[in-house]
Amino acid sequence: xxxxxxxxxxxxxxxxxxxxxxxxxxxxxxxxxxxxxxxxxxxxxxxxxxxxxxxxxxxxxxxxxxxxxxxxxxxxxxxxxxxxxxxxxxxxxxxxxxxxxxxxxxxxxxxxxxxxxxxxxxxxxxxxxxxxxxxxxxxxxxxxxxxxxxxxxxxxxxxxxxxxxxxxxxxxxxxxxxxxxxxxxxxxxxxxxxxxxxxxxxxxxxxxxxxxxxxxxxxxxxxxxxxxxxxxxxxxxxxxxxxxxxxxxxxxxxxxxxxxxxxxxxxxxxxxxxxxxxxxxxxxxxxxxxxxxxxxxxxxxxxxxxxxxxxxxxxxxxx
Amino acid sequence: xxxxxxxxxxxxxxxxxxxxxxxxxxxxxxxxxxxxxxxxxxxxxxxxxxxxxxxxxxxxxxxxxxxxxxxxxxxxxxxxxxxxxxxxxxxxxxxxxxxxxxxxxxxxxxxxxxxxxxxxxxxxxxxxxxxxxxxxxxxxxxxxxxxxxxxxxxxxxxxxxxxxxxxxxxxxxxxxxxxxxxxxxxxxxxxxxxxxxxxxxxxxxxxxxxxxxxxxxxxxxxxxxxxxxxxxxxxxxxxxxxxxxxxxxxxxxxxxxxxxxxxxxxxxxxxxxxxxxxxxxxxxxxxxxxxxxxxxxxxxxxxxxxxxxxxxxxxxxxx
Numbered sequence: 001x002x003x004x005x006x007x008x009x010x011x012x013x014x015x016x017x018x019x020x021x022x023x024x025x026x027x028x029x030x031x032x033x034x035x036x037x038x039x040x041x042x043x044x045x046x047x048x049x050x051x052x053x054x055x056x057x058x059x060x061x062x063x064x065x066x067x068x069x070x071x072x073x074x075x076x077x078x079x080x081x082x083x084x085x086x087x088x089x090x091x092x093x094x095x096x097x098x099x100x101x102x103x104x105x106x107x108x109x110x111x112x113x114x115x116x117x118x119x120x121x122x123x124x125x126x127x128x129x130x131x132x133x134x135x136x137x138x139x140x141x142x143x144x145x146x147x148x149x150x151x152x153x154x155x156x157x158x159x160x161x162x163x164x165x166x167x168x169x170x171x172x173x174x175x176x177x178x179x180x181x182x183x184x185x186x187x188x189x190x191x192x193x194x195x196x197x198x199x200x201x202x203x204x205x206x207x208x209x210x211x212x213x214x215x216x217x218x219x220x221x222x223x224x225x226x227x228x229x230x231x232x233x234x235x236x237x238x239x240x241x242x243x244x245x246x247x248x249x250x251x252x253x254x255x256x257x258x259x260x261x262x263x264x265x266x267x268x269x270x271x272x273x274x275x276x277x278x279x280x281x282x283x284x285x286x287x288x289x290x291x292x293x294x295x296x297x298x299x300x301x302x303x304x305x306x307x308x309x310x311x312x313x314x315x316x317x318x319x
Numbered sequence: 320x321x322x323x324x325x326x327x328x329x330x331x332x333x334x335x336x337x338x339x340x341x342x343x344x345x346x347x348x349x350x351x352x353x354x355x356x357x358x359x360x361x362x363x364x365x366x367x368x369x370x371x372x373x374x375x376x377x378x379x380x381x382x383x384x385x386x387x388x389x390x391x392x393x394x395x396x397x398x399x400x401x402x403x404x405x406x407x408x409x410x411x412x413x414x415x416x417x418x419x420x421x422x423x424x425x426x427x428x429x430x431x432x433x434x435x436x437x438x439x440x441x442x443x444x445x446x447x448x449x450x451x452x453x454x455x456x457x458x459x460x461x462x463x464x465x466x467x468x469x470x471x472x473x474x475x476x477x478x479x480x481x482x483x484x485x486x487x488x489x490x491x492x493x494x495x496x497x498x499x500x501x502x503x504x505x506x507x508x509x510x511x512x513x514x515x516x517x518x519x520x521x522x523x524x525x526x527x528x529x530x531x532x533x534x535x536x537x538x539x540x541x542x543x544x545x546x547x548x549x550x551x552x553x554x555x556x557x558x559x560x561x562x563x564x565x566x567x568x569x570x571x572x573x574x575x576x577x578x579x580x581x582x583x584x585x586x587x588x589x590x591x592x593x594x595x596x597x598x599x600x601x602x603x604x605x606x607x608x609x610x611x612x613x614x615x616x617x618x619x620x621x622x623x624x625x626x627x628x629x630x631x632x633x634x635x636x637x638x
Contacts, residue, residue, distance in 0.1 A: 060436045061502070086500065109557050117379045121532030121564055178502035181405065183380070185501050185536040210539075213440030217504040217540025224532050245440055247584075261577075265566075266532050 007032040008137060010083060011053025012166040016145055021027065022091045032056075041074040053169065054083035059214075060243060061086030061110065068158040072098040075106070086164020086179060102254075109174040110165045112188070119186030119225045121266055126196025129317065130226045131206040132259045133234035134249050135242045135262065136215065139305065140182060140206040140234045142168050143276040146305040147232065148203045150314050158201040161192050163222060167205045177207055185218060189225025192218035204228070210258050211250040220262055227266045230273040230317055231259055237290050238281050256298065275302040276315030326351040327456060328403060329374025331485035335464055337394050341368035345391065351375075356407040359514060370426075372401035378533075379565060380405030380429065384498040391417040394425070403484020405498060429484045431507070438544045441584055445515025446634065448592065449545045451526040452553035452580045453568050454561045455534065458624065459525040459553045460486050462595040465624040466551065467522045475519040480511050482541060485526045496526055497537045504537060508544025523547070529577050530569040531561060537579055546585045549592040549636055550578055556609050558601050575617065591597040593632030594621040604613030 014021050014034050023039035026032070041052060046081040052074040054067070062083055071089065072082055075098040081089055091096050099106045128146060131140040144160055144167075151158035160167070163172025180188045194204035204226045209216030233256055239249050250258075256272055263270035275294055281288045287307070294302045301312040333353050335341050342358035345351070360371060371393040373386070382404055390400055390408065394417040399593050400408055402456035407427040418425045448457040448466060463479055463486075470477035479486070481493025500505045523545045525533030552575055558568050569577075575591055582589035594613055598606045604628070613621045620631040 031377040081398065084504065111445055118533040121566055161413050177498070180501050180538045181497070182499050182501045182540070183405065183497035186533055211584060213543050214437040215502065216500045216543055216581075216584070217538075218534075220529075220539045221501065221536025224535055249442055258580075263537075265530060265535070 006057070007034070007055050008057050009053065009169065010034060010281065011168050012141060013053060013055065015142070016170045019119040020172065022047050024055075025052070025070070025075055025237070028066065029181065041070070041077040042077055044075045045079055049079060051080040051082050052123075054081075054085065054089075057084075057165075063087045063089065063092060068092060068094050070276065071095055074097060077102045078102070078104065080105040080107065082109060082169065084108075086110060086174060107291070109168050112180050114139075116180055116184035116188045116191060118183055119190050121186075121224070123267070124188075124190070124193070124195045124227060125273040126200045126202065127196060127198075127230075128193055128202045128204060128226055128228045129230040130204045130223065130228035130263070131232045131234055132219070132223065132249075132255075132274070133206060133209050133210065134252065134255050135209050135236070135239060136209030136212065137243055138234045138239070140278055143232055143234055143305050143310070144203045144205045145170065146310045146316065147188065150310045151201055152204070154318075155199060156318070157199065158203055161204040162193065163189070163205045163207050168200050174205075179223050182221075185221025189222050190227075195228060198259055206234070209242070210233045210262060210278050211247070211255065213245060223259065223262045223276045224266045228263050229267060230271060231263060231274050232274050232313060233272055234276040234278065235257065235294075236278040236281070237294070244273055248301040252294065253297065272298075272318040273299055274300050274310075276310070276313070277302055277304050279304040279307055324373050325376070326353070326400065327486065328372065328485040329353060331460060332374065333370060334486050340600070340612050343369070343374070344389070344591055346353035346386065357580045360389070360396040360398055363390065364396045364398055365553055368398060370399040370401050373400075373404065373408075382408065382411060383407045383428075383598040388412050390414055390607050394421045394423045396576060397421070399424040399426065399594025400506060401428060401488065403427075403429040403487065405429060405496060428487050429498045431494055431499050434458060435499055436538075437502055440505075441509075441541070442586070443512070443514045443546060445507070445512075445519045445521065445552060446517075446522060446549075447521045447545055447547045447576065448543060448549040449523045449525050449547035449549050449582070450595070451538070451542065451574075452525060452528050453530065453571065454528050454555070454558060455531065456562055456598040457553045457558070458595055461525045462551055462553055462624050462629070465629045466633065468630045470520055470522070473633065474520065475520060475637070476516065477522055480521050480523040481510070482511065482524045482526050489618055493524075494587075496541050497534070501536065505544030508541050509546075512545060515617050519521045525553070528561070528569070528574075529581060530540045530566070532564060532566055532573065542581045547582050547589055549588060549590060550582060551593050551632060552578065552591055552597050553595040553597065554599040555600070555615075557612070563628075566638050568618045569627065571613065572616065591617075592636040593619050593629075595629070595632070596621055598623040598626055
């Protein structure tokens with residue numbers, strides 16, 4: 001996997017809260033580099049850092065044993081720890097012992113801190129946008145954050161609603177929707193974006209893909225519970241196979257149709273407002289033509305939020 | 320809700336393991352009746368019963384406070400307790416205290432007793448059938464058990480694979496798929512029906528419906544993880560709305576198409592082998608015509624497993 005996928009949490013926090021990031025700390029052999037200062041836990045503590053964040057994600061969300069010593073050292077140096085793995089840092093004896101010894105905080109942000117109930121399907125007030133995609137790690141969180149910023153810049157009330165650990169670290173709230181009890185996926189999504197003022201937009205971070213053999217259940221429950229008025233479909237044109245899986249990336253048109261059909265169960269008005277294209281691995285000279293192709297093919301505004309911003313999608317959304 | 324829905328667990332255990340059932344015990348005001356002997360916990364213990372099963376299901380799977388005294392009494396009378404609710408009996412202080420005092424067992428069958436990982440999407444050997452449906456409580460478990468029995472009667476190796484608490488009580492194994500961490504739905508389904516001999520059928524109990532605003536995520540993850548070669552679609556023709564929800568029952572043809580499309584992601588050979596119709600609330604004189612209509616409309620064999628058996632579906636399945 002490339003840097004963006006393997007260190008997705010680190011990259012996301014640095015992209016959106018870079019002013020709070022003091023340094024990176026990499027274990028031997030790490031191929032990922034955010035291009036920022038490298039510090040040991042001791043150096044970072046002296047530089048004013050307060051928390052070590054586990055910035056790497058892996059399938060299954062487990063904590064490899066060779067990470068533990070570094071995390072214990074961070075606690076010993078006076079840092080708090082935060083992670084968004086399925087496996088809880090607090091369940092690892094050496095980390096729990098260091099936590100108790102040092103009095104530092106160990107935050108397992110992927111664990112729901114409240115109980116949920118099944119979804120009701122009841123229509124809520126206010127407007128909602130959900131980012132969906134052809135695969136994982138394709139730009140759903142970035143696009144949602146960019147849309148929140150763009151709406152607010154137009155003086156339209158909007159709230160980013162985090163559904164994953166990185167989004168929670170960035171926005172300070174939300175629910176890791178892939179970590180709730182399966183029966184409560186749509187119920188947790190309903191809780192996440194409650195009734196709101198008629199002109200208010202909740203911009204909900206999507207997860208997974210309806211075409212993903214591991215994660216589509218989470219995606220569908222999130223779609224149903226979110227009751228989106230608008231979908232933005234995120235896509236990476238040069239990706240041929242789902243990241244880490246021997247499955248083809250779905251056809252964009254089919255992906256649009258399936259997501260709209262799913263969303264219309266709980267919100268018959270659901271429609272697609274635009275396509276967010278991740279061009280980070282494309283030849284710069286090929287980007288404009290690829291975007292024009294997608295616009296012609298879909299009849300929807302298409303842009304890379306990092307390269308072009310999201311104004312063209314907002315224009316359609318608000319029309 | 321009608322008896323079958325409210326006391327679904329009691330009804331299922333009695334239907335399939337009636338020889339092990341000593342009696343029912345109902346709280347004041349209970350409108351459900353299995354039509355069998357009524358006993359107090361003390362009487363049941365004297366009659367040879369060994370376990371009190373919580374036979375009622377509710378949305379959210381919680382234990383109302385007024386049930387607790389009866390369950391404590393059962394433990395005091397020497398019975399074990401078993402339940403398949405999301406809320407754990409073992410977490411209720413009065414029940415935990417009675418358990419420790421009496422040394423009886425308290426089994427929370429909906430809680431996974433092992434860790435899961437995300438699905439891999441890797442194709443497994445052996446054959447698989449999954450029951451799906453237009454709604455909850457429409458006959459998916461009964462149909463799967465009837466198909467297992469029918470296959471075995473034809474000397475074809477087959478195993479019922481339980482995905483809900485009632486199925487686990489009946490078959491003594493399985494996983495309550497709606498209770499695993501959402502990220503692991505399809506992974507748990509993959510674990511449930513492992514590689515098998517080429518002529519072996521796993522007959523997997525379906526859950527929920529792709530058209531259900533609360534539970535479709537579980538349904539989709541179960542479909543993907545099950546990799547079914549064959550689907551049997553369960554349907555109740557006289558039901559107009561999803562049980563307990565202000566949502567219409569989906570059109571049968573559309574339900575078939577969506578389930579096949581979903582299943583073909585992880586098994587391109589997936590097809591529908593038949594329609595299982597629940598006629599329990601239909602006028603007897605209307606049944607034959609309704610079944611003929613569905614057969615004409617879908618081109619698939621259609622039967623009520625309780626009334627007609629499942630031989631016609633098996634004939635198509637094995638052809």
